[in-house]
Amino acid sequence: MASTLVLVVLALMCPAGIHGKVINSVIGPYISYGERFYMCESDNQPLPWRWYLRATHFNPLKPKELQRITGNVTATSGSFDNSDWLKVIADTRSNNQWKENAFVFKFNNGACRHFKINSPGFYGLLLKKREVKGACVFKPGVYEFNDAPLNWTFPNFPIIPYGQYRFRMMVGKAENLYACWVVEGRTIPKLE
Secondary structure, three states: OHHHHHHHHHHHHOHHHOOOOOOOOOEEOEEEEEEEEEEOOOOOOOOOEEEEEEEOOOOOOOOOOOEEEEEEEEEOOOOEOOOOEEEEEEEEEEOOEEEEEEEEEEEOOOHHHHHHHHOHHHHHHHOHHHOEOOEOOEOOEEEEEEEEEEOOOOOOOOOEEOEEEEEEEEEEEOOEEEEEEEEEEEEEEOOO
């Protein structure tokens, strides 16, 4: 009986020899998109780097069409460079609540370089045009974009579980926190 069950499960997961539906995996190549952007700072202590962003609605019928983003990142003090640290915490949504710390990535230095390597689409939109001779140093100011296409690809993470995520990205130097940004988004299967 158990061997029959295993055979049925394998047949449904490997459709090459059968004509029927496939059981989709819960992990694999994905398309990601953002739904909501906000800060994770405390109410009584605004941080020097803040963002004010909104994105267009993702159309699942046109999955290759990039979302467009409008808004700005405003920095009043401190610079963003490779002497900063970077921490990204990904929470997952399950049973109608957030399961915190599903993935935690911490880079003790090289924040700008790691941001550039791990999120090239967002880096290109936000900071690439402000590079000086390829240096990863960004001074306080207002970084604006209006209806700009955003490619949500993460080349160092080719497969992840599909679902709803809340990414918290924190940047600072020593014990000082400069930014705490949140993106709520989803990952769905990438269909070729």
